[in-house]
Amino acid sequence: MKKKTKHAWRVVIVEIGLILMSLIVLLPILLAITMSLKSSGEVFSYPPTIFPNGIHFQNYLEVFQKVNMGRFLLNSFIIAITITVGKTLFGILSGYAFANFKFKGSSILFGLLFISLFMPAELLLIVPLFNLMRTLHWVNTYWALTIPFLASATSTFLMRQHFLTIPKELEDAAKIDGAGPMKFLFQILVPISKSMIGAVAAINFVYAWNLYLWPLVVTNSNDMKTVQIGLKMLMSNQSNNNWGIIMSGTLIALAPTLLLFFFVQKLFVKGLASSGLKE
Amino acid sequence: MPRKYVPYVLLIPTFVIIGLFIYYPAVMTFQKALYKISPFGNRSFFVGLRNFENLFNSPSYSQEAFTTLIFVVASIAIGLTISLLFSLLLNEKVPGVGIFRTIVFSPYAVSPAIAGTLWSFLLNPVVGYVSYTLLRIFGIHSEWLTSYPLALIAVMVATIWQNLGFNIIFFLSGLQGIPNSYYEAAKIDGAGAVTRFFKITLPLLSPITFYLAIMDVVFTMFTSFGIIDIMTQGGPGNTTTTLIYRLYRDGFIYFNSGMASAESIVLILVMAVITFIYFKFVQRTVHYR
Numbered sequence: 001m002k003k004k005t006k007h008a009w010r011v012v013i014v015e016i017g018l019i020l021m022s023l024i025v026l027l028p029i030l031l032a033i034t035m036s037l038k039s040s041g042e043v044f045s046y047p048p049t050i051f052p053n054g055i056h057f058q059n060y061l062e063v064f065q066k067v068n069m070g071r072f073l074l075n076s077f078i079i080a081i082t083i084t085v086g087k088t089l090f091g092i093l094s095g096y097a098f099a100n101f102k103f104k105g106s107s108i109l110f111g112l113l114f115i116s117l118f119m120p121a122e123l124l125l126i127v128p129l130f131n132l133m134r135t136l137h138w139v140n141t142y143w144a145l146t147i148p149f150l151a152s153a154t155s156t157f158l159m160r161q162h163f164l165t166i167p168k169e170l171e172d173a174a175k176i177d178g179a180g181p182m183k184f185l186f187q188i189l190v191p192i193s194k195s196m197i198g199a200v201a202a203i204n205f206v207y208a209w210n211l212y213l214w215p216l217v218v219t220n221s222n223d224m225k226t227v228q229i230g231l232k233m234l235m236s237n238q239s240n241n242n243w244g245i246i247m248s249g250t251l252i253a254l255a256p257t258l259l260l261f262f263f264v265q266k267l268f269v270k271g272l273a274s275s276g277l278k279e
Numbered sequence: 280m281p282r283k284y285v286p287y288v289l290l291i292p293t294f295v296i297i298g299l300f301i302y303y304p305a306v307m308t309f310q311k312a313l314y315k316i317s318p319f320g321n322r323s324f325f326v327g328l329r330n331f332e333n334l335f336n337s338p339s340y341s342q343e344a345f346t347t348l349i350f351v352v353a354s355i356a357i358g359l360t361i362s363l364l365f366s367l368l369l370n371e372k373v374p375g376v377g378i379f380r381t382i383v384f385s386p387y388a389v390s391p392a393i394a395g396t397l398w399s400f401l402l403n404p405v406v407g408y409v410s411y412t413l414l415r416i417f418g419i420h421s422e423w424l425t426s427y428p429l430a431l432i433a434v435m436v437a438t439i440w441q442n443l444g445f446n447i448i449f450f451l452s453g454l455q456g457i458p459n460s461y462y463e464a465a466k467i468d469g470a471g472a473v474t475r476f477f478k479i480t481l482p483l484l485s486p487i488t489f490y491l492a493i494m495d496v497v498f499t500m501f502t503s504f505g506i507i508d509i510m511t512q513g514g515p516g517n518t519t520t521t522l523i524y525r526l527y528r529d530g531f532i533y534f535n536s537g538m539a540s541a542e543s544i545v546l547i548l549v550m551a552v553i554t555f556i557y558f559k560f561v562q563r564t565v566h567y568r
Binding site for chain 2 (some may be wrong): 011014015017018019021022025026027028029031032035043044046047048050090091093094096097098101103106109112113115116118119120121123124125126127128129130131132147148149150151152153156181182206209210212213216217228229231232234235243246247249250253254257258260261262265268269272273
């Protein structure tokens, strides 16, 4: 009996801790939401009010007037979806090659791919990568914003890791039935790997949507910019320091990845947790 | 097509992309670093190692390297500590813990630019709640983003917050992999909660901690560019200019492509050391399933 009350107290303390922790983590986003809903007068009030006097959507509308947010959203979606499809598809192909085939040079190629993991070219090698875009006449085009990111070590490793867990007997059985390697991949392996493929796609989408430095340097006209760069524009002067507008823009930029994360959180966790696995 | 050619064909897209857009630019950097290039890129002169000489003799470069070191080490140490504490709470089996997990993981979806705008807002001296609270409770009036060292701390806070989700996902999955029987056995032997944490939890989590530390180095050194660009643009003075920020400035604002290439090479070498450490230690030890 005594043990039970001790246990109950422990649960209460843990719950309080969890609530406090969640508040700390979520506070920036919650306060951004309340700020974005304030009227244009209340935005500048001092001391700052926590809850807005009534709900106003004026700030959200103004984001689209101050900067070309509609176009930025379209660009971000085009780029993120293209990169997600490429990285995921090519990751399936190369992951399959490393997991299911023995071939000459496989360990050298695997090593080369592994090293690329530590060379985020769009950051570390930004100057030569930019010069390459200039040579190709890709500056300020969708090509520059998508093609360099269509394949990656991460997707390959995640898919390889996953394919290694699938029993070898399945492939043997398919061979006996006369299915070639591509038929086995697309008709058997891919359908039974749906959740891992979903996880890889979700991780890739967040990565692509959140790219910042590369679109900043490789675009120079307004109609090629992405939402992340739109935030920089809102911060610099377009919004006249109206934090209601800046926070509305921020929440618009955050909504796609945050909603995706809430809906398929289990996939993210599954994918990320297995990315730390060794061979 | 004979089966022995299949894997090579499968690898073509991936290797064409990383060859063209990672390995080729890497080789080009080494070449460019040895030249001085005119601002419009139309003329170049061979200058040997002079770009490196200029770089290492520049007092601002050593200062920025030091800023980067402090920024990276402090963000990772504090970030991992907070993440571990939060993970311990999230590992408790209490009602509703699933919802709390979803909430605490959520900064994973946030981009560096968004982390930057959110914290610029909270720390704004006029409308920011954090600044206002500090003023009301402690009477501190602080210009977070425009004074040293507060600006660096502000950038760190945003970086740590944004990286919480990623770190906690890993820590939690590590904690869940520790068999409960270890704790039961320790309890029977009379080990208290603190002893159990330091003798069981921490050692068993060390491979994951190491893996996270390495991943966080990549994150704080490079990806945090967006946070800095939004919050401080490297200022005030040069006090929040990290090596990646300087690389951007030399490459795209001052158009000093030779200098920027030399800086890229320094960063490549840093990453080479990190990769080596990773291969040496993590690759051998991190495995949990």
